[in-house]
Amino acid sequence: MAERPPDQRDTQPSSPRRAPTMADVARRAGVSAMTVSRALKGKGTVTPPTQDRILKAVQELGYVLDKSAGALSSKQTGFVSVLIPSLNNSNFSDTVQGISEVLDTEAMQVLIGTTGYSREREEAVIETMLQRRPEGIIVTGGKHTPRARTLLGQAGIPVIETWDMPAAPIDHVVGFSNAATIEDLLARLMFRGYRRIAFIEGEHGEDTRGHDRRAGYERAVEALGLERSCVISVGRPPITIEHGGGAVVRLVETWPEVEAVICVSDLSAFGAIMECHRRGWAVPERLAVAGFGDFEVSRFCWPSITTVSVGSRDLGRQAGRLMLEAITAMRTGTPLAPRRLNIPHTVIERDSTAVHRHPAATHQVA
Amino acid sequence: MAERPPDQRDTQPSSPRRAPTMADVARRAGVSAMTVSRALKGKGTVTPPTQDRILKAVQELGYVLDKSAGALSSKQTGFVSVLIPSLNNSNFSDTVQGISEVLDTEAMQVLIGTTGYSREREEAVIETMLQRRPEGIIVTGGKHTPRARTLLGQAGIPVIETWDMPAAPIDHVVGFSNAATIEDLLARLMFRGYRRIAFIEGEHGEDTRGHDRRAGYERAVEALGLERSCVISVGRPPITIEHGGGAVVRLVETWPEVEAVICVSDLSAFGAIMECHRRGWAVPERLAVAGFGDFEVSRFCWPSITTVSVGSRDLGRQAGRLMLEAITAMRTGTPLAPRRLNIPHTVIERDSTAVHRHPAATHQVA
DNA sequence: CTGTTAGCGCTTTCAC
DNA sequence: GTGAAAGCGCTAACAG
Secondary structure (H helix, E strand, O other), X not given: OOOOOOOOXXXXXXXXXXXXXXXXXXXXXXXXXXXXXXXXXXXXXXXXXXXXXXXXXXXXXXXXXXXXXXXXXXXXXXXXXXXXXOXXXXXXXXXXHHHHHHHHOOOOEEEXXXXXXXXXXXXXXXXXXXXXXXXXXXXXXXOOOHHHHHHHHHOOOOEEEEOOOOOOOOOEEEEOOHHHHHHHHHHHHHHOOOXXXXXXXXXXXXXXXXXXXXXXXXXHHHHOOOOOOEEEEOOOOOOOHHHHHHHHHHHHXXXXXXXXXXXXXXXXXXXXXXXXXXXXXXXXXXXXXXXXXXXXXXXXXXXXXXXXXXXXXXXXXXXXXXXXXXXXXXXXXOOOOOOEEXXXXXXXXXXXXXXXXXXXXXXXXX | OOOOOOOOOOOOOOOOOOOOOHHHHHHHHOOOHHHHHHXXXXXXXXXXXXXXXXXXXXXXXXXXXXXXXXXXXXXXXXEEEEEEOOOOOHHHHHHHHHHHXXXXXXXXXXXXXXXXXXXXXXXXXXXXXXXXXXXEEEEXXXXXXXXXXXXXXXXOOOEEEEOOOOOOOOXXXXXXXXXXHHHHHHHHHHHOOXXXXXXXXOOOOOOHHHHHHHHHHHHHHHHOOOOOOEEEEOOOOOOOHHHHHHHHHHHHHHOOOOOEEEEOOHHHHHHHHHHHHHHOOOOXXXXXXXXXXXXXXXXXXXXXXXXXXXXXXXXXXXXXXXHHHXXXXXXXXXOOOOOEEEOOOEEEOOHHHOOOOOOOOOOOOO
């Protein structure tokens, strides 16, 4: 590291080992710093020969623009903060990728922060992020500590809440109702003939999206007049593949007549199915399994897993686009009125729930 | 958004809707900006009552420190850039998490950039990153464009290459030989009695780590005197679950006598196994399958998948620790001499290769 | 099209 | 323990 370019010396002699600044470039190109700034921005207001001289000087000196300085002076940092529970969940990393794709086009840079599914951590991360003066902030979920809400509200920048549909949003929303997705999924299972349908979730902690999905389950069980509800809670969120395996065993012990189970996410559904294989419980014949999130694993699992897709990546793109619009509006001095984008979800029926049961038929439990 | 705190007015009247600065806090607390700066840093050089007055003023004004400004003046941005091929691969996101865990303790913030497995993209991302003046940069892999190497070399900051063991490192290395991991894995399979062992990879593109693993495979086949090598190349990296399924079918068509296959990553191994289930090919009886990376899915898959673990998260922690040390050294003015940490790998044998074949035994191919 | 003059908000450095 | 002055590297705003 720290090799220096061979011709590091300035036009002026001396100049030790410090990184070249715009002034150095200007001097070498025989123009003012301001012209260098313009040339580097590509705003066509610089004459081609001058432009060339400047780029040559940049080249020779190995100059790299300092955006921290630029940000201070222009009051535009070019940062957008994105907070997600965990990087290690492809639903969220897909969303981040969708956001980045869109922001990249406008040379905005994403600052990623992870909250570990904890509201307290989220509050702390928000505080850290705000010190970087992002021009906008995208958070996951619609539940936050009071102080977090205050911080976001006072920041004077556009805020987007995602992956949820809060009743009282802070600013903009790009999300969906987690409860509604599960209601629809459960309705599909019922349509397929399943009647004894359970739910696997994490112990109630901070995963409010999981909590909402469970609420959707209970509501749907009641609305559809299903037999009774059975909820298995295992582990603290995030619920992993391993939890799914443990939960399905407990489920079958607890409620042997169970015909189908909805898992709070595809990962636990996958774990449940693998455990069923191990124990020789045929999926979906003995037990149908469905998940949430349309993870890649679900499409290629054997059997493929019925799930709900919300298009994580595209959700990110939409949030990115809205953020861009909001930031532009902000720069113009006319903040965008709070917007609420409801992202449609799709129930994807696959092999893991492919057996059609009929309410009239009697069936043996293995 | 953009609600203002109720008591936004300064001690001085006027002052419209602009965010409060340190000077505002200073005025309200009746001290100088410098004292506010000290108080906020927690450097004990401020008298308790003064400290309290300042914190109270911060509170009342809703003041948030501006690190961009601080960075400009102190020349310490508190950023470390981390470049990975993709967020959507838990090996890499685990590494990032390990890095973050360590850097968080010193209030350093990670700037994540993704390169999409492309060296050209990497070069571009490096350029963007350097404009933010990170105090260190961690990249994935040991192969870069010449310009990328130059940029990193000239940046005057510590550089760490990970997930590889380059012959000519730029600066520090925290990695391992991809080839060696596969050599060991193949040796274990041979020890178990497998003789006809194939390799599934992506078409040769930019995934140099995948390429190295394949090289390890070929070398080991030769060194161990195995029957012959068979490499199936499918899709452009990153190789997904889906590719694994397609590849295993082609493999069995191409080389029906095959007994075992090593996949370039656990994801393709998983895809291969699921496809085997679909076709009724017993794993490991008909075909043993091994992967690389010790993804979560492998531990809970049925059958569980034999793989190589390099401890992605811990690798990240080690890189983080080294980076911290290097940055501290840099700030002191005594750059750390290039270091090369070789991360040990472990072959984890699981059910997907659990059948012991014996070279003497004749066996039917299904 | 280009240059000049002021800062951006903070921290360094040196006094007191 | 606290303050005053200076300036980090860049760009806004104006002048020419």
